[in-house]
Amino acid sequence: MKEEQKQEYKRKYEQAKQDGVKFWPDIIYKDLLMSFGLFILLVGLATFLGVTPQPKADPSDTSYIPRPEWYFLFLFEFLKFIPGKIEWVGTFLIPVLAVLALFALPFLDKNPLRYWKNRLAGISIMGVIVLGMVGLTIRSVITTPKQEEVPIADTIQEQIILGQEFYSVYCVECHGPDGEGGEIAGVEGLEGVVLKSISSRDEMYTRSDETLEAIVAYGQQDLGMPPNGLAYGGELKKAELEALVTFMRYTWDDRVDIPEDAAAARAIPEIKEGEVPSYEVHISRIAQRYCISCHRPGKENNEYLMGTYQEILTTGDNADNNMIAGNLDSYLIQCITGESIFDPETGEEIIQQMPPTKLMREQYIKIFEAWVLNGMPETAVEAELLTSEGQTE
Amino acid sequence: MTQSIFSWLDERLGLTAIYNTVLDRKVPKVNWWFTLGSASLFLGLLQGITGMLLSVYYVPTPDHAYDSITFIMNGVQFGWLIRGLHHWGASLLILTAFIHLLRVFFYGAYKYPREFTWFTGVILLFGALGMGFTGYLLPWNQRSYWATTVGTEIAGTVPVVGDFILRVLRGGTDLSAVTLSRFFSLHIWIFPAVIIATVITHLYLVIRLGISNIPDKDS
Numbered sequence: 001m002k003e004e005q006k007q008e009y010k011r012k013y014e015q016a017k018q019d020g021v022k023f024w025p026d027i028i029y030k031d032l033l034m035s036f037g038l039f040i041l042l043v044g045l046a047t048f049l050g051v052t053p054q055p056k057a058d059p060s061d062t063s064y065i066p067r068p069e070w071y072f073l074f075l076f077e078f079l080k081f082i083p084g085k086i087e088w089v090g091t092f093l094i095p096v097l098a099v100l101a102l103f104a105l106p107f108l109d110k111n112p113l114r115y116w117k118n119r120l121a122g123i124s125i126m127g128v129i130v131l132g133m134v135g136l137t138i139r140s141v142i143t144t145p146k147q148e149e150v151p152i153a154d155t156i157q158e159q160i161i162l163g164q165e166f167y168s169v170y171c172v173e174c175h176g177p178d179g180e181g182g183e184i185a186g187v188e189g190l191e192g193v194v195l196k197s198i199s200s201r202d203e204m205y206t207r208s209d210e211t212l213e214a215i216v217a218y219g220q221q222d223l224g225m226p227p228n229g230l231a232y233g234g235e236l237k238k239a240e241l242e243a244l245v246t247f248m249r250y251t252w253d254d255r256v257d258i259p260e261d262a263a264a265a266r267a268i269p270e271i272k273e274g275e276v277p278s279y280e281v282h283i284s285r286i287a288q289r290y291c292i293s294c295h296r297p298g299k300e301n302n303e304y305l306m307g308t309y310q311e312i313l314t315t316g317d318n319a320d321n322n323m324i325a326g327n328l329d330s331y332l333i334q335c336i337t338g339e340s341i342f343d344p345e346t347g348e349e350i351i352q353q354m355p356p357t358k359l360m361r362e363q364y365i366k367i368f369e370a371w372v373l374n375g376m377p378e379t380a381v382e383a384e385l386l387t388s389e390g391q392t393e
Numbered sequence: 394m395t396q397s398i399f400s401w402l403d404e405r406l407g408l409t410a411i412y413n414t415v416l417d418r419k420v421p422k423v424n425w426w427f428t429l430g431s432a433s434l435f436l437g438l439l440q441g442i443t444g445m446l447l448s449v450y451y452v453p454t455p456d457h458a459y460d461s462i463t464f465i466m467n468g469v470q471f472g473w474l475i476r477g478l479h480h481w482g483a484s485l486l487i488l489t490a491f492i493h494l495l496r497v498f499f500y501g502a503y504k505y506p507r508e509f510t511w512f513t514g515v516i517l518l519f520g521a522l523g524m525g526f527t528g529y530l531l532p533w534n535q536r537s538y539w540a541t542t543v544g545t546e547i548a549g550t551v552p553v554v555g556d557f558i559l560r561v562l563r564g565g566t567d568l569s570a571v572t573l574s575r576f577f578s579l580h581i582w583i584f585p586a587v588i589i590a591t592v593i594t595h596l597y598l599v600i601r602l603g604i605s606n607i608p609d610k611d612s
């Protein structure tokens with residue numbers, strides 16, 4: 001800028017100051033009002049939107065779609081347009097030039113004029129850049145696929161319940177519903193192997209949470225326990241392993257008390273004399289706890305799946321005989337009461353007792369029997385109807 | 394009585410002089426867009442306060458970071474509010490600082506004699522972005538872990554020295570406890586120190602040079 005232009009600017013600026021206002025209180029008042037408004041906005045955001053909970057970092061879960069803060073999104077989106085071979089142009093050259101240009105703006109822009117109509121070139125360049133950034137941000141938000149929702153169990157209660165589910169699916173077949181162990185039966189490759197209890201004091205008092213998590217993640221592969229952690233070829237993410245360990249600790253360790261509501265949520269409801277059980281309330285939970293570990297796809301189980309109501313009624317090599325309404329000779333009832341089923345022609349044993357290791361508690365067997373006798377109702381409502389019919393008769 | 398205490402203090406601290414130069418000065422008539430600088434300052438201070446409160450419970454290790462945040466959200470009185478303010482405040486600060494930049498650009502306020510004010514402003518903008526980048530990792534959740542993995546990977550593509558930068562940022566080849574502790578110290582010591590020094594310079598210049606006027610048609 002030339003000396004006379006500087007003088008001219010200073011003169012005009014002094015004039016503007018003379019025609020202006022006092023910093024205190026005129027300007028401060030606006031500033032405070034603005035800041036106060038933003039503060040209210042922030043309190044609103046924190047209260048009503050909050051901070052969305054995220055699952056814990058899990059280096060083994062490489063399926064996670066990276067999502068940077070929104071103000072970096074435009075950069076990530078921009079990089080997608082740069083071919084891989086010259087990636088560094090997008091990640092290094094252009095950003096560095098842009099930053100330098102931003103710093104040096106007052107020296108690059110030699111135009112002494114300030115009113116926007118007198119600086120149309122500069123204003124347009126900046127306008128295009130800003131619109132480009134906004135456009136790229138929007139594009140990024142639209143094109144990034146939604147992250148698959150993983151259940152996040154934050155409270156101990158939620159973790160115990162989630163852990164129980166995992167234990168039922170992944171562990172019961174070998175370790176039994178209560179971690180009691182014993183001789184394995186009905187599991188390919190481990191028939192007859194005797195397992196120690198993993199719910200004993202010995203186990204709970206000498207294995208820390210970290211140790212248990214490592215055992216579950218890596219397995220004990222030489223002894224026949226498969227790995228469960230994603231990092232070792234299993235299916236469970238870090239947060240899920242932690243939920244599983246929390247479940248084990250709170251249910252089996254007699255030094256910690258299980259929170260009451262968690263205990264209630266995982267309890268299998270009992271039935272009163274004459275009450276008809278339903279799939280929804282009773283059978284699904286018993287099956288989950290005692291059977292699903294073997295009776296899910298990919299296991300040796302005569303193709304008998306127990307994941308849903310339909311599956312229980314209609315699958316299995318002996319589907320015709322497994323569940324017969326009102327008939328206690330149904331194969332399922334026979335085997336859960338400890339009787340093996342033999343092929344009527346060859347006389348060979350085709351189904352052993354269920355669960356193969358140890359029969360369920362008497363009360364659960366009773367629930368199954370009452371369910372079959374009453375025609376296997378699915379919902380609690382149907383079961384209630386049957387109950388009241390039974391009582392009026 | 395108050396009068397004599399005041400004059401005793403004034404004689405030693407120069408309160409009247411401060412009042413005259415900082416508060417009781419003439420400024421040109423300006424509009425609401427000129428409040429965004431002080432709004433950024435306010436949000437910056439709020440980040441400082443909420444950040445200090447968070448650091449009471451936050452533990453910067455991979456084993457405990459996540460749980461300590463969960464505890465802040467569920468176990469600490471008003472912890473959710475403090476974290477919520479810090480979380481949303483960060484985004485809002487970037488937004489206000491950026492719009493502040495745009496208004497400075499639009500009115501040509503970066504021109505003589507305010508070139509250096511602009512220069513310190515750019516440092517502040519990148520300081521704020523750096524705070525955002527390092528702060529994002531601290532909760533040690535899936536989002537932060539993978540965003541930082543990709544973010545540092547990008548630094549690794551710089552020609553020649555990329556690999557070196559990547560190792561310095563991560564403190565090794567992978568994200569680890571070292572990375573978290575580096576980001577934590579950047580987030581609570583190094584960036585804030587740079588930002589505070591720069592804000593002081595920025596404000597000194599704003600007061601020294603006076604706030605610019607809204608340009609008229611022939612300027």
Ligand code: HEM
Nearest residue numbers: 427430431433434490494502510511514515517518604605
């Ligand atoms: C944390 C970030 C920042 C803070 C706290 C801050 C604070 C302030 C304050 C309080 C003012 C007084 C005038 C006004 O409020 O508009 C100001 C003016 C100014 N700021 Fe910033 N600022 C920040 C970022 C920036 C950025 C990113 C730039 C541009 C690169 C910038 C460039 C300027 C310039 C050139 C002025 C003088 C404007 C004039 O006199 O009209 N500032 N800043």
